[in-house]
Each structure stands twice: as structure tokens, then as C-alpha cells.
Amino acid sequence: xxxxxxxxxxxxxxxxxxxxxxxxxxxxxxxxxxxxxxxxxxxxxxxxxxxxxxxxxxxxxxxxxxxxxxxxxxxxxxxxxxxxxxxxxxxxxxxxxxxxxxxxxxxxxxxxxxxxxxxxxxxxxxxxxxxxxxxxxxxxxxxxxxxxxxxxxxxxxxxxxxxxxxxxxxxxxxxxxxxxxxxxxxxxxxxxxxxxxxxxxxxxxxxxxxxxxxxxxxxxxxxxxxxxxxxxxxxxxxxxxxxxxxxxxxxxxxxxxxxxxxxxxxxxxxxxxxxxxxxxxxxxxxxxxxxxxxxxxxxxxxxxxxxxxxxxxxxxxxxxxxxxxxxxxxxxxxxxxxxxxxxxx
Amino acid sequence: xxxxxxxxxxxxxxxxxxxxxxxxxxxxxxxxxxxxxxxxxxxxxxxxxxxxxxxxxxxxxxxxxxxxxxxxxxxxxxxxxxxxxxxxxxxxxxxxxxxxxxxxxxxxxxxxxxxxxxxxxxxxxxxxxxxxxxxxxxxxxxxxxxxxxxxxxxxxxxxxxxxxxxxxxxxxxxxxxxxxxxxxxxxxxxxxxxxxxxxxxxxxxxxxxxxxxxxxxxxxxxxxxxxxxxxxxxxxxxxxxxxxxxxxxxxxxxxxxxxxxxxxxxxxxxxxxxxxxxxxxxxxxxxxxxxxxxxxxxxxxxxxxxxxxxxxxxxxxxxxxxxxxxxxxxxxxxxxxxxxxxxxx
DNA sequence: TATAAATATGAAATCGGTTGCACAAAAATA
DNA sequence: TATTTTTGTGCAACCGATTTCATATTTATA
Numbered sequence: 001x002x003x004x005x006x007x008x009x010x011x012x013x014x015x016x017x018x019x020x021x022x023x024x025x026x027x028x029x030x031x032x033x034x035x036x037x038x039x040x041x042x043x044x045x046x047x048x049x050x051x052x053x054x055x056x057x058x059x060x061x062x063x064x065x066x067x068x069x070x071x072x073x074x075x076x077x078x079x080x081x082x083x084x085x086x087x088x089x090x091x092x093x094x095x096x097x098x099x100x101x102x103x104x105x106x107x108x109x110x111x112x113x114x115x116x117x118x119x120x121x122x123x124x125x126x127x128x129x130x131x132x133x134x135x136x137x138x139x140x141x142x143x144x145x146x147x148x149x150x151x152x153x154x155x156x157x158x159x160x161x162x163x164x165x166x167x168x169x170x171x172x173x174x175x176x177x178x179x180x181x182x183x184x185x186x187x188x189x190x191x192x193x194x195x196x197x198x199x200x201x202x203x204x205x206x207x208x209x210x211x212x213x214x215x216x217x218x219x220x221x222x223x224x225x226x227x228x229x230x231x232x233x234x235x236x237x238x239x240x241x242x243x244x245x246x247x248x249x250x251x252x253x254x255x256x257x258x259x260x261x262x263x264x265x266x267x268x269x270x271x272x273x274x275x276x277x278x279x280x281x282x283x284x285x286x287x288x289x290x291x292x293x294x295x296x297x298x299x300x301x302x303x304x305x306x307x308x309x310x311x312x313x314x315x316x317x318x319x320x321x322x323x324x325x326x327x328x329x330x331x332x333x334x335x336x337x338x339x340x341x342x343x344x345x
Numbered sequence: 346x347x348x349x350x351x352x353x354x355x356x357x358x359x360x361x362x363x364x365x366x367x368x369x370x371x372x373x374x375x376x377x378x379x380x381x382x383x384x385x386x387x388x389x390x391x392x393x394x395x396x397x398x399x400x401x402x403x404x405x406x407x408x409x410x411x412x413x414x415x416x417x418x419x420x421x422x423x424x425x426x427x428x429x430x431x432x433x434x435x436x437x438x439x440x441x442x443x444x445x446x447x448x449x450x451x452x453x454x455x456x457x458x459x460x461x462x463x464x465x466x467x468x469x470x471x472x473x474x475x476x477x478x479x480x481x482x483x484x485x486x487x488x489x490x491x492x493x494x495x496x497x498x499x500x501x502x503x504x505x506x507x508x509x510x511x512x513x514x515x516x517x518x519x520x521x522x523x524x525x526x527x528x529x530x531x532x533x534x535x536x537x538x539x540x541x542x543x544x545x546x547x548x549x550x551x552x553x554x555x556x557x558x559x560x561x562x563x564x565x566x567x568x569x570x571x572x573x574x575x576x577x578x579x580x581x582x583x584x585x586x587x588x589x590x591x592x593x594x595x596x597x598x599x600x601x602x603x604x605x606x607x608x609x610x611x612x613x614x615x616x617x618x619x620x621x622x623x624x625x626x627x628x629x630x631x632x633x634x635x636x637x638x639x640x641x642x643x644x645x646x647x648x649x650x651x652x653x654x655x656x657x658x659x660x661x662x663x664x665x666x667x668x669x670x671x672x673x674x675x676x677x678x679x680x681x682x683x684x685x686x687x688x689x690x
Numbered sequence: 691t692a693t694a695a696a697t698a699t700g701a702a703a704t705c706g707g708t709t710g711c712a713c714a715a716a717a718a719t720a
Numbered sequence: 721t722a723t724t725t726t727t728g729t730g731c732a733a734c735c736g737a738t739t740t741c742a743t744a745t746t747t748a749t750a
Binding site: 098118120289 | 401405426427429442
């Protein structure tokens with residue numbers, strides 16, 4: 001690689017036109033107090049010389065940044081990549097770019113990511129915490145320093161500041177209620193790690209739905225862990241080999257639900273006639289398998305995050321009241337829970 | 346939002362210790378000519394004052410950057426999000442961060458992304474072109490300016506510079522040969538837009554495999570377009586309603602292949618006994634459906650990109666010879682092409 | 691016409707680090 | 721002990737833009 005030649009600066013433009021760099025800067029930034037002729041001339045010359053702004057210098061001097069930092073567990077998760085797709089698309093329209101860090105579900109890397117993004121003087125931060133995250137000190141520092149921060153989906157509830165979350169409780173409640181209405185009563189729950197808010201809320205929604213329909217909650221029907229297809233299969237094998245097995249499964253993950261479906265069929269059960277199955281997240285394959293699931297509106301999530309964050313950034317002087325925006329997920333009923341043949345799908 | 350208080354600078358540390366900012370800078374950067382005591386003292390004080398480097402200032406002065414720019418069509422595509430997951434993970438270990446822009450398959454946005462990333466003085470660029478991209482001027486400028494650039498997967502072959510690509514030709518050749526070995530001869534190809542290198546290469550691999558096995562190529566069996574599930578279904582309806590329909594489908598997309606499988610079954614065909622189906626990309630659902638597909642080793646791709654790019658960056662003075670690295674995808678045979686019952690899966 | 695206000699520009703400071711150069715002090719060598 | 725080399729430090733310039741302030745010029749108002 002050749003060493004990069006130095007680029008054109010506003011000083012080069014200034015020299016070419018025999019004016020000062022200040023005037024060039026003002027012309028390029030559409031400053032009100034600039035002669036329209038000078039402005040046009042400068043802009044023409046800039047184009048001719050193939051000038052390109054040095055954002056780094058600009059940022060240093062002005063203190064303004066149009067970069068938003070993102071910290072998420074992993075990019076290779078359908079939901080996250082969809083949300084980020086949406087965040088980027090929405091921010092781009094407003095002139096912002098995204099600097100992405102992955103925590104890889106690791107608290108140390110998450111902390112390092114915060115530091116990196118702060119060093120880069122991002123205009124704002126978007127965070128979805130790792131599974132390991134318990135300590136919120138770092139996040140609170142960021143907020144204390146006045147840098148707009150939004151938590152989404154997986155959040156630390158104790159932390160002040162903006163949050164955009166899914167109504168996991170409500171969605172779980174709705175799903176389980178729907179399953180009960182379909183005639184399933186003994187419903188198992190593949191729950192995931194309950195110390196993370198989203199799984200906890202789903203669990204609570206499940207529990208509440210049972211209660212509200214007069215069904216006794218039974219601890220042994222709740223299995224922590226169980227997010228992958230393999231775990232789903234394993235748990236199912238264990239749970240359904242006894243004669244008093246459950247009639248339905250509400251899983252906190254589509255993958256686990258899928259694993260369950262596959263294993264159930266292998267074990268000779270019919271889904272949905274014998275056993276009903278419902279997943280969570282509406283992964284693309286759920287449609288293909290006729291698996292009832294819950295759509296989380298990732299694009300709406302991204303849009304809301306972008307909008308809320310930009311509000312905080314652009315009204316930086318107004319102290320903004322921490323708010324939590326809740327998005328209502330949507331139950332997508334499909335064949336896997338359709339016990340009552342004549343009910344709508 | 347409160348206006349951010351100004352942070353601690355090296356000048357604050359200097360003042361505290363009654364030394365010069367230069368010494369502070371050198372201490373923090375482990376410069377060889379610094380007294381070990383001063384160094385430790387400075388580092389301790391920095392920690393105590395909660396100092397955090399201003400990367401922007403550092404970058405401006407030093408001209409060094411540890412940010413890599415990425416331009417990809419869309420983040421919400423399994424393959425891309427997986428590759429980027431891997432790129433980020435590998436770059437992070439070497440102290441680099443990623444600034445991501447999506448082209449959204451739009452040439453104008455792609456060009457704008459180049460500009461943004463150049464303005465941000467990224468240390469290097471990773472690009473996978475949009476479907477619309479034909480003009481390579483922008484990319485050539487970047488290379489001419491001496492900024493390390495790597496194209497991956499979807500590339501403009503005419504452009505000099507490093508590339509990391511998948512052997513689409515070889516994989517397609519292998520897949521089609523395998524299908525022929527399974528006893529399918531009349532094989533249709535759902536090809537996608539042939540002006541993009543990856544689809545063209547798959548098409549050529551398909552064609553060549555036919556030829557090498559003495560099967561006549563028939564233009565009417567190649568359908569351009571056909572990347573989505575819906576398109577797959579549509580094309581299948583059309584193609585398989587006639588009595589002289591094909592015996593197998595080699596699709597350039599798993600989604601199209603899936604659509605085909607679903608429709609074929611609806612039409613009363615048995616897969617694989619009547620019709621064999623093969624997709625491309627080994628999306629997660631292919632395993633679940635027993636759909637034969639081709640794995641593209643996204644994590645290997647990401648790792649190779651990171652490694653190659655860092656080599657270019659860190660040997661910036663050595664003119665590097667443009668190279669193309671080819672990754673061999675792997676055929677994953679599953680039930681959907683298993684016509685010969687006794688053959689290995 | 692005299693004065694006030696608005697417009698347009700340049701000089702210089704600034705953002706927060708990094709780095710070349712000069713130089714003093716310490717260490718190594720003669 | 722005299723001389724050279726090595727260490728360690730500070731000063732000041734610098735990266736490339738933005739922005740304050742002063743000033744000259746033009747336009748609007750009294």
C-alpha cells in the first residue's frame with residue numbers, strides 16, 4: 001500500500017481563490033453571513049479540487065458528532081440484526097452513522113465497548129445488555145456525563161434513562177391465554193435465563209395468564225434454560241416421556257419450540273391435536289413450520305430508538321425526562337396451536 | 346439532556362502533576378523515552394481522574410485511525426450479518442472498531458457511504474456491492490488514494506485490489522454434479538440477477554456441470570430472478586404445470602428453494618423421489634427442512650477479510666499486490682436431493 | 691447627509707492530543 | 721576526569737476544521 005497522499009483541505013481551496021480559510025469554511029457550511037457569489041464559487045472550487053471534509057477535524061473543533069454508538073450482544077442474531085438494520089436506515093436519513101460494538105454476551109467486552117465509544121465522542125448510545133451484565137455503573141456514568149443513551153429490549157430496569165422495550169409480559173400473557181382458549185390447560189414453559197428482564201417478563205406473563213384463568217401454577221413445568229433447538233429437543237424428551245406429560249408448550253424461543261415440535265412428532269405426538277406449541281420472536285422459519293409465535297416488530301423498534309435518541313440529542317439543553325417506550329408484540333397464531341379446528345388461524 | 350461537561354484532558358493531568366502535557370502523552374502511550382516512575386505516576390493519576398482519551402484529537406494529530414469502514418447491502422441478511430459478526434470479532438482483538446453503512450441495494454446510498462467513511466478517515470474499507478452497482482469509479486479512487494480496500498462476496502471483478510470471494514462456480518458445479526449423480530438429469534436453475542458476479546458464477550457452474558456430464562443445456566430451464574420464497578413458489582407453479590417439467594431444481598437461494606419445495610408438495614410431487622431440490626447459502630432453516638444446500642463459511646470469510654485488511658493496513662508502505670482469496674463453500678447434502686435411497690446423506 | 695445596522699471577510703485562537711527539536715541531567719565510555 | 725551517549729523532559733508547532741472578534745464595506749434608517 002502506498003502511503004496516502006494528503007488530501008485537499010480548506011486551506012488549499014482558500015489559496016486557490018485567494019481568500020481565507022474562514023470564508024471557505026463558512027461557504028461550505030452555508031453560514032448566513034456569506035456572500036452568495038463567494039459561496040457558489042467556493043462550492044464549485046471544492047468540487048473541482050475533489051475536496052472532502054475531514055470529519056475528524058470538524059468534530060474536534062465543533063464538539064459535534066454525527067456518529068451513534070451501538071452496543072449489542074451479537075450481530076448474528078436475527079432480531080438484533082433486524083433492529084440494527086432499521087436503526088441505521090432511520091439514522092442515515094437524518095445524517096447519522098453507526099459505530100457498532102458487540103459484547104458477545106461478555107461483560108468485560110461490553111465495558112470496553114462503552115469506553116471505545118466514549119473515546120470516539122459519539123453523539124449518543126444505544127445499548128442492549130449482555131447476558132452477564134448486572135452492574136450498571138458504566139451506564140450510569142454515561143448518563144451522568146450527559147450523553148444520550150437508550151437501552152432497548154434487554155435492559156437494566158434499575159437504570160434511569162430512556163428505554164425502548166417490548167411488552168414481553170403482555171405478549172406472553174396473550175399467548176398463554178390464547179392457548180388456554182384453545183383448550184390446552186397443562187402448559188409447560190421453556191423459559192430461558194430468568195435473570196434477564198425479557199425472559200423474566202415472559203415468565204411472569206405466563207404465570208399470570210394461568211392464574212387469571214384459574215389454572216394452578218406448577219413449578220415443575222417451568223424449565224429455565226431452553227433457548228436453542230437442541231435444548232428444546234432435550235427438554236421435550238425428558239418432559240414428555242412420562243404419562244402425565246403437559247398438553248402444551250409455551251417457549252421463550254422459536255428455536256426451542258421448533259426443537260420441541262420435531263421431537264414431539266418423533267415421539268408420536270400430533271401437533272396441535274395432542275400438544276400445542278408456541279414459540280417467541282417470529283423467526284422466519286416459524287411461518288414455514290406453521291409454528292405459532294410472537295412478532296416483535298423489529299423495524300418499529302429500530303425506528304423508535306432512532307427517533308427517541310435523536311430527540312435527546314437535538315434537545316440537549318432541555319433536561320429530558322427518562323421515559324420507557326413499550327412496543328406491543330403481536331401474537332401470530334398458526335397451526336401449531338390450533339386445537340379447535342374451526343377457530344380462525 | 347444536560348450539556349456534557351468537558352472531560353478530563355492530558356493538560357489536566359499535567360497540571361495536577363506539574364509536568365508537561367507531552368510527558369503525559371508519552372507516558373500514556375508507553376513511549377520508550379519516559380521514566381518508569383513518571384509513567385506509572387501518570388497512569389495512576391489518569392485512572393484517578395477518570396481520564397479517557399479523546400480519540401478524535403488523537404486521530405487528527407497522528408493521522409492514525411483504528412476504525413474500519415464497512416459497506417454492505419443490508420444488515421438483515423443472514424449471510425451478511427454473520428460475516429460482519431465475524432469481522433467485528435476478529436478486528437476487535439486487534440484493537441479496531443467498525444463503522445457500518447448499508448447501501449440498501451442502492452447505488453446512490455453506496456456512493457454516499459463511501460464519502461462518509463472517507464470523511465471519517467477510516468483505516469480501511471470492506472465492501473460488498475449493491476445490486477445496482479456497475480460503476481467502479483468510486484472504489485478505484487479509494488484504492489488510488491492508498492486506502493486499503495477489500496471487496497468480498499459480491500465484487501466488481503474489473504476493479505484492482507483485494508477480494509475475498511466464495512467459489513460460487515465450484516460450489517454450483519459440485520452441487521449440480523451431485524444431483525446428476527443422484528439420477529436427476531433435467532435440472533432447472535433459479536438463478537437470480539445474472540449481472541451480479543455471484544449469481545453469474547453459480548449459473549456458469551451449473552452450465553458447466555451439465556456439459557461435463559453430457560447433458561444439453563436448455564435456456565428455458567434457467568430462470569433469472571427467483572431469490573425469494575414467493576418467487577420460488579411462483580416460478581415452480583409455472584414450470585411444473587406442464588407434463589415435460591424438470592426433475593430437479595438448483596436454486597441460487599435457499600428461500601427460492603424452500604418456496605419450490607412447498608409448492609411442489611402442494612402440487613402433489615414428492616421431494617426427493619419425484620423432484621430433487623437444492624438451495625444455496627445454508628440458511629438455518631435448511632437443516633430443519635432437510636433441504637440440500639451450500640454452506641459459505643461466513644465466519645471464515647469474516648476472519649479472512651479481517652486478516653487480509655490488517656495486513657494491508659499495517660504494511661502500508663509496502664506496495665501490496667492485489668490478491669483474490671477464494672473460499673471453498675461446502676455442499677451439505679440432505680434429504681431433498683436424496684433420490685438414491687441407499688446413498689450416504 | 692449623517693448615523694445606525696447589516697453584511698462580508700480575515701486574523702487568530704481553539705479543540706486535545708502528538709511529535710520534532712532543543713537541552714539538561716544522568717550514564718557510559720574513553 | 722573529560723567526553724560521548726543515552727534518558728527524560730518541556731516548548732512549541734501541528735493536525736484541519738470552526739468560531740470569536742475586529743474591521744471594512746455596504747445598506748437601511750433617521
